[in-house]
Amino acid sequence: MLRLGGGVGAAAVLGGALSGCGRAAEADPVTSGTVDLSFWTHDQAYVDFFATAARNAEAAGDAPFRWRLNPTRAGAQDVVTKTIAQAIAGRGTPDVAGLEINNFTRMLRGEIATELLEPLEGHLDADVRDDLLTVRTAPFSKDGHLYALDSDAPLVVYYYREPEFARASLPTDLATWDELAEAGRRAHERHDVAIGAVAVGSDLTQITQIFDMLLMQRGGRFFDEDGTLTIETPEAEQALAFLARGVQEGFLTTVSDFYGPAMQAALKSGQLIGQWMATWYKIYGLMPNVPEQSGQWRIRPLPVFPDGGSRTSFTGGTGFAALRAKRNTLAGVELVKAAFLTPAEQIRRYVDLGYLPTRRSVFDAPELLRIEDEYCGGQRMVEVYRDLIDEAPVFYLSADRPILDTVLSGHLLRAYHGDSTPAQALRDAAEDFRGQTRDHD
Structure with a gap:
């Protein structure tokens, strides 16, 4: 049940258990000195x-x-x-936890x-x-409260x-994208190359992620701020039509x-020579x-959709949070x-780590702007990022995102195969999503 905590039923049980015991024993916080801090993350970096x-x-x-x-x-x-x-057991929670963005939805x-x-x-x-990028605080916020600080501002580039x-x-x-698609079609016919890839495997998040990036770039999103599903839109149809045509x-x-x-x-084979990511x-x-x-x-801004949108998008991120009502809560906050x-x-x-600043002013730091990236042929990549950051779309998470990944991924594959129109x-x-979420209301 715990492993399936992203689902409606299981998470509802978890929420009930937490409501019963989560506030039972608030500890007096440590305010200074040496602190042994329990730190949980998925990445050694x-x-x-x-x-x-x-x-x-400290220094x-x-x-x-x-x-x-x-x-x-x-x-x-x-x-x-x-x-x-x-938390349900009432002991052994971390003081600081790194919550990858797709799994943070379970906290909502x-x-x-x-x-x-x-x-x-x-x-x-x-x-x-005021300096923090709203596009990176919004996904980790709920009801006006910010619960984690993002480790990155992962702009999508080509x-x-x-x-x-x-x-x-x-x-x-x-x-x-239309111009690149037409040029890419000709290049594929002559040289058997592709200008991008879509995921079609067992990782449902990756299947929906590649669509989500283009949808946000076009000006749409999976969910509104209040959690309402918003995929039945012209923006979503245009983004999916591009992917289906490409495949x-x-x-x-x-x-x-x-x-x-x-x-x-x-x-390695040279079949794939480009990717938005x-x-x-x-x-x-x-x-x-x-x-x-x-x-x-090399990197460049994303080609645009003719009907509107920006030259970039977002995907990924990990928010670091401090657990509340613990002796080390303040120490955890101050470390983050x-x-x-x-x-x-x-x-x-x-x-x-290659992770972009989450404070807008830092994009103007000369130390960053003059870095030349060896892997990308000496390109000054932060110059590209700085040019794009103010166009980045705001997106919102929903506790129902795992359900959407499950139902949407199959329909994306059907569109790619030509078994349904975008x-x-x-x-x-959308109908499948509403049916599954309605069953648990």
């Missing part, structure tokens, strides 16, 4: 980053605490599952976030609050392999997922799969602030 941030803050004398991290690593889903389970069910997580907005100075674009006579500066005409290829052997084979994909997708292609890749909010640490996070696929997905 975060452990290392926070440990260094703690040392830096600078910027914090009243000396943190000694006791890290626990688990899968992104398991971090949330185990946090909720330990009922009062789970309210019961478990410390609201952060009251701990932030006004100038910092990666392209420059020598292969030249070999296929593909321009690298086409302004619209059927061959200028988009299909892979089981974006990180495994199928993607690696497509990249988040800024972190260079580190987690391209560099591990095709290190030998260093120097060949020290690691994620100071300009120096925001710059170091990009240098060490409009019909979206109508059927």
Whole structure:
């Protein structure tokens, strides 16, 4: 039941259990001194980053605490599952937890976030609050409260392999998706290459993610701020029509997922020479799969849809939260602030991890703007990101996102195969979604 906590029924049970015991024993907070802090995350890189941030803050004398991290690593889903389970048990919750954005949706069910997580907005100075990117605070907020600080501002850009674009006579500066699609269709017929890939494997989140990126770019979204489903729109139909056309005409290829052997084979063989994806994909997708292609890749803004939208989108992120009503709650809040909010640490996070700043002012930092990326041929990538950040779309999470991933993924595949039109696929997905959520109301 706990592992399925993203579902309506299970999460409702969890919420009820938390409501019964979550506020029973609020501890007096530690306000200074040495603190042993339980720190849960899915990624060792975060452990290392926070440990260094703690040392830096102590050396600078910027914090009243000396943190000694006791890290626990688990899968992104398991971090949330185990946090909720330990809260129900009434013991053993982490002091700080990194909540990957797709799994954070489970915290939005009922009062789970309210019961478990410390609201952060009251701990932030006004100038910092005003400088934080709304596009990165909105997904981790509920009912006016900010429950986690995002580790990244993962803008979606278009990666392209420059020598292969030249070999296929593909321009690298086409302004619209329609123009790139037509050029890509011709290149596919002549050179058997693809300008992008869609996931069609067992990871339902990856299937819907690639559509979600283009939908947000076009100006749509899966959910409104109040959690209402919004996929039956012209924007959604246009985004899906592009994907379906691409698969059927061959200028988009299909892979089981974006990180495994199928993607690696497509990249290594030169079949796949472009992909829209988040800024972190260079580190987690391209560099591990095709290190030998260093120097060949570049990034650019996304081509636009002719009917409107922006030149970028968002996907991914991990919010770090402090657990409420614990002795170490304040120490946890201050660690997250020290690691994620100071300009120096925001710059170091990009240098060490490739994650973009979440404070708008840091995009203008000369130290970032002058970095030349070796893998991308010496390109000054932050210049591209700075040009796009103010166009980034705001998106909202819903506790029902796991249900949507389940029902929508199958209908996307039907549209790719030509078994339904984009409009019909979206109508059927919306009907299935409403049926499943209605059953649990």
